[in-house]
Amino acid sequence: MPGSASGNHARGWLAASGADYLLAAVLFALPFLIGGSWTFALGICFANSIGVLAVSVLVRYGGEVSIGHSFFAAVGAYAVAILDTRYGLSLVASLPLALVLGTVCGVAFAWPSRKLSGIYLAVSTMALALAVPELINNADWLTGGYEGLYVSQSVIPGVEASLQRYYAGLLALIAVVYGLRRLRHSRQGLTLLLAKQHPAAADAFGTRQVWARIAVMGISGGIGGVCGAILAFAGSTVSPSSFTFWTSIFLLVGSVVSFYGLSLTRALVGGAFLTLVPQFLSASGAWIPVLYGLALLGMILIGHYLPRIRSFLFASKGGA
Template identity: 30%
Template sequence: MTTTSQIDGDSFDRPQTVDGELVASREEARPPRRGARARSLPFVVQRGSGVHLGLVALGLAAVVGAILYGGSIGAFEQGQLTRVMIYAVAIAGLNIATGYTGLVSVGHSAFFGLGAYTTGILVVKYGWEAEKTLPIAFAVCFVVGLVVGLPALRIRGLYLAIVTLAFGVAFPEVVARFDGLTGGASGLTIRLRDLKPPEWTGYNLGEQPRWLYWFSAAVLLVVMIVVHNVVRSRYGLAMMASRDNEIAASSCGVNLAVAKTVSFGLSGAITGVGGSLFAMYLGTLVANDSFTLLNAIALLTGLVIGGEGTRFGAIVGGLAVVYIPYYSSSLGQGESAAVIFGAALIVIVFVAPEGITGAFFRFLRRVLRVIPRTPRPYVRADRPEQPAAATAARPDTTSGGDPADAPDPI
């Protein structure tokens, strides 16, 4: 079939129609070029399609399998995984302020300790069940986080880091000051019988570590869902906008004061929940030992290694905080272990500056890419839906063209 076209002054102003099937047939008719296989990557998957749902189900099955495997291993290895999940909860809270809002905090060990001491005081002094103290620890750390986050309205960067550093350094001194409530320098000890699992779980007092493993896994799952929903909400967009450009965010209607203070409060609250779990895990709370500046540096290091502003960076950071010192201490003792630990951190940061999670997803995007689902066309209620073929064959009359100039159907 031969098609002739007339070029006049109006033909350049008309919207050009491209036949997708004709273009695809011409592309298939061409001989394959060098590197055509490489250009077939990445595989494109539409969100909500069967392939995408299958991949999501596969990921969920892997997570469930990993949790079930952790519940069946030995006591020592299970205790290590419990610590990983506790630190993952704390790092997820730090990620809200530092990763998504851009508020550098070097004093989150204070929130970690505040949540731990809230649980310890309620259990020892007032006879609460340990599991029921988590909401109280969340509320207390949220209020304190709002107060500590107030300087973020005026300062940022290194100046804000110094303010949070002072908060972290002052926390052990405040704990020692109220020795009648916190135990002071001698610490606060939670008796094992006060940490007995609830009766409905079926676990006895000797199985408390196993119960704490499952309880920590459930809390981590809830925290990950909360963080995911917060980041995807309008408030999460406001946090990231204030992190990237405060002037542009303010001009678009973002309330910077609310975004910063609430994010810092939520960050401290989630980290406090991790501290509450840590009190149930450790049993003995000593502020000068477990909640010092070194703990704050460990949380910040875990966030950097795992990946700032990523949803799964907290879990990877928890693995790094627990297992890198453990394996480095097995290779050397004393100062040599610290050197090995520092060298491992330097290598990880040099190879993956965006964190291990960021590097993994950067590589994954080269192989697999998930695109948004194509929205269905809007059909008015007073007009019946027309077949796609009739719509495609209808000539374009909006640009003033002649129907006779429409391309022939192929």
């Protein structure tokens, strides 16, 4: 029945929103219950979660896969590090610049590649990831080259640095999730989805698929820039080794693990898989790649069969 379907959708949306609010409340209180090393790890986790959202929004709204988002993260990270090191500006001033630069780079990349899709677009984004370390090293007069740059400016003077790095990442992640939620329920968001799923219908309403894809890449690149900015601030250093081809691969893995979800809970699942799972496996030595691969396979299988298990349980309760 249409009414029951819409009711189930509404209840599912409310449940997801409630879970996000509860999770956010727990995360705000968490630094007072855990040690400093975990506070640092979670700050990096929040940054990686933002990167997962950057890749996921491209999949959800553009129907495309990127393996080059380390480029946009590097743009945001070095914007923060350069303004901090050269001009003494804090994250408050550099974060908006990271967002703008990431968006501009996303649009600049999308325009010449607007005719590409599928594997061809994915391979073209790979070129960005492969070029990042060399670009950083060749501009060593600005980026510090192999040695990198140190980020030391406080957002709020007098507040413990570890807490600033933790809460800056958490607030940025919540802001990105909120922005994507507003996009999802906006006219512009529906237009982007229409251009992805029904290009002919979108053209009839005056929205060309090409322009929609450029807009989605701009949004995704901007979020990637925010990811890099928070990585720089939370980690306090930036260097070429932080933005390699494998960085892009892991962001894509995190997006897959989160099943391209745009909620706080889903993003944190992807970010935690990138940040915390390797930390738990650090004592496994040569078995780390095997165990990580098994964990990845397990997450994908759980996500694949979870809806069926849930439907079975609900059907059993209804029958009882």
